[in-house]
């Protein structure tokens with residue numbers, strides 16, 4: 001490739017920099033995967049300021065010996081002067097001098113003067129120990145300047161050679177930014193000290209302790225590292241703490257995250273440990289201003305294996321293997337002490353049963369959804385929570401806050417219409433046969449049977465509300481999420497969480513709260529409140545990865561206010577949604 005040096009009319013082109021520039025095309029042909037680095041080097045070597053600095057440096061060197069600095073302690077001398085005269089501020093000359101000495105630029109100039117006078121030009125590069133080995137092994141000496149951040153590389157002992165090798169380079173870390181280290185490079189010395197025979201933990205310790213300049217003596221890996229980088233954004237569907245994982249290759253390099261956090265996966269070539277950067281937490285708070293070095297997270301495959309193992313051990317500990325009756329009562333459906341009117345717990349449908357059994361939640365690919373104003377299509381708000389926690393109460397209050405904007409879905413039923421009821425108002429009335437046909441045709445996102453009558457919520461009625469330009473409100477059973485959580489509906493799922501039992505009793509008992517869906521109208525008992533609290537924590541444990549937001553329904557007024565606020569935000573602020581939803 002021809003090298004065109006820009007012409008700097010007033011700057012003499014540095015001959016050494018030019019020589020390096022001329023050599024770049026040769027380097028480029030030898031290192032096919034280093035185009036960005038070579039491009040950077042080319043820009044750097046052609047930079048006008050570099051040529052100016054080199055010129056100053058050369059002039060300075062040529063005059064060395066002829067001009068000696070009078071002293072090399074200008075900083076301390078200036079400080080002495082400052083202390084001496086600072087009480088004589090009324091003298092205008094003193095006042096002016098104090099002003100000059102306080103200026104950061106003057107202080108920096110004095111500091112530089114002393115450094116040059118002492119010939120203290122950092123970093124000092126030791127002579128490269130050529131000829132240190134008698135054999136023909138190629139040695140690579142790498143000098144990195146590292147502050148308090150980690151080196152950003154993990155190591156392992158090669159079983160065959162016994163050598164310490166670089167296992168992975170963390171994207172964006174000090175090692176990666178230097179571009180000088182590669183996976184597979186053997187480390188032989190750190191800052192001149194041999195690491196032969198040292199335990200990997202000790203080596204990690206040494207590497208993390210050194211700051212400033214670190215010199216590594218390496219035998220470079222000859223195979224080309226083709227690093228597969230990704231830019232995948234994912235929502236974490238589980239929490240991870242490197243401190244509690246025994247298998248992570250380097251604990252310090254691990255990334256701690258919670259369910260709902262958004263990460264950017266920058267490298268997924270390792271089958272067990274991926275590299276990721278933190279993007280935002282579950283509430284959408286961005287990681288602005290943090291160091292963007294990647295860290296290790298469990299790969300999808302690794303997390304699945306860990307989870308399968310955990311479940312197997314848990315199952316074995318709970319019930320020793322025995323034959324399973326095909327007619328057993330599903331443990332997913334908690335027995336209700338009192339019969340509830342809604343359809344949600346009644347029919348055990350095969351279509352729903354696989355929703356929460358074997359699926360192992362790891363990561364979900366996401367993208368940023370920015371609601372374009374004015375909004376015409378609104379995300380439905382879905383209330384999930386244990387029956388009796390207050391989903392319907394909060395739904396009603398949200399609707400009442402703006403009845404023209406929010407709309408509830410009218411359910412279907414096969415029961416007889418009562419005299420005061422209007423078709424399409426309390427219920428959509430259908431015959432049992434019609435409902436059964438629609439259930440078979442999977443038209444209902446949930447359905448059930450109560451006292452011989454069918455009840456259900458159809459997908460079409462949810463869509464109809466959305467098409468009318470309203471915010472659809474729905475409080476379905478968790479099993480219905482499988483049908484609702486789609487790119488077509490783009491629901492915003494809010495978990496209505498029970499407060500602790502004490503607060504539950506405090507807020508419900510004295511108000512004689514009674515579940516609207518209950519068959520009896522007697523107030524909720526302390527036992528029922530305890531069941532609600534228990535079920536709330538089980539639901540959270542099991543489904544929290546589907547929740548976009550959680551409201552603790554402690555004080556009703558506060559919970560309703562929070563709900564109204566969040567409902568407003570959904571329409572304005574950017575949100576991370578599963579990939580494909582933002583179109």
Ligand SMILES: Nc1ncnc2c1ncn2[C@@H]1O[C@H](COP(=O)(O)OP(=O)(O)OP(=O)(O)O)[C@@H](O)[C@H]1O
Pocket residue numbers: 340342385386387388389390391392393394475507508511512513514515516517518553554555556557559
């Ligand atoms: N924070 C609260 N403080 C006091 N009472 C509450 C609170 N939240 C809800 N309630 C009352 O608790 C009762 C149950 O609420 P609600 O009917 O909304 O529950 P739900 O989750 O919809 O369950 P279900 O489907 O069984 O009706 C109602 O009487 C409601 O007014």
